[in-house]
Amino acid sequence: MNKELLEFLKSRRSIRAFKNEQITDDELSAVLDAGVYAPTGMGTQSPVIVAVQDRETKGQLIRMNARVMGSGNDPYYGAPTxxxxxxxxxxxxxxxxxxxxxxxxxxxxxxxxxxxxWIAREREMFETDGGKALLAKWGLPDDMVGIGAVALGYAACDAPGAAVRKKDYIVKVL
Ligand SMILES: Cc1cc2nc3c(=O)[nH]c(=O)nc-3n(C[C@H](O)[C@H](O)[C@H](O)COP(=O)(O)O)c2cc1C
Structure with a gap:
């Protein structure tokens, strides 16, 4: 049993404050390289990841997501990626x-x-004309469904504590 790895899985927390500094290309590649090894049904590798660091495109995403959310705040918390x-x-x-x-x-x-x-609302964002235009710009079919996003960067805050786990999370049939 790899106890360190189990503790690592339990210690991941959502970070919602980021430094302005961009992550390195090596860091971005490391994250993306791991992402493409996620299991997929029948090994189809059906998802597509779009990594956005371009300022103008990020601005567009922020506006599109905020519109769906009905808020003036940046739904990606200022993440550089x-x-x-x-x-x-x-x-x-x-x-x-x-x-x-x-x-x-x-x-x-x-x-x-x-x-x-993890950030939500990409499904609604990419059902709009603006979303379809971005898909076309990136050479992706217009029936791709936005499932979610990851706001990524150097943390500008400490990781919060984990919520207490609900008592009936697990049913054991032994
Ligand atoms: C499907 C899904 C959608 C989420 N959407 C958002 C979001 O839009 N904004 C946000 O700040 N966090 C979002 N989160 C993060 C959750 O709020 C977070 O994972 C949860 O509160 C547990 O905290 P932890 O990640 O630190 O364990 C989402 C998580 C999931 C799994």
Whole structure:
């Protein structure tokens, strides 16, 4: 049993404050390389990850997400890097596949000493004309479904404590 790895899994927390400084290319590659090893149904590797560091595109994503959220705040918390994960509707397990990729990206960020948090609302964002235009710009089919995103960067805060786990989380049938 690898107790260190089990403790590592339990110690990942969502980070919602980031330094302005961009992460290095090596750090970005390390996180992405791990993400593409997430399990996918029948090994289809159906998801696509779009890594965004371009200032203008990030601004667009922030506005699109905030519009869905109905808020004026930055839903990506000022993260210098945003990783969007898309599912391919043609694949029966597109949703599960993309969620696995998102989880792997979060764990890889944690392993790399980076701060990260899963961000929602990409489904609605990429159903809009603006979202479809971005998909076209990136050479992706317009039926790709935005499943989620990871806001990524150097943490500008301490990791919060984990919430107490609910008592009935596990049912053992032994
Ligand atoms: C499907 C999903 C959507 C989430 N969406 C957001 C989000 O839009 N914004 C945010 O700040 N956190 C979001 N989170 C992060 C959760 O709030 C966070 O994982 C949860 O509170 C547990 O905290 P922990 O990650 O530190 O263990 C999301 C997490 C998941 C799994």
């Amino acid at each position: 945003i990783l969007l994960v898309f599912g391919a509707k043609s694949c029966a397990t597109y949703f599960e596949d993309a969620c696995n990729v998102l989880t792997y990206l979060l764990l890889a960020a944690h392993a790399s000493g980076l701060g990260a948090v």
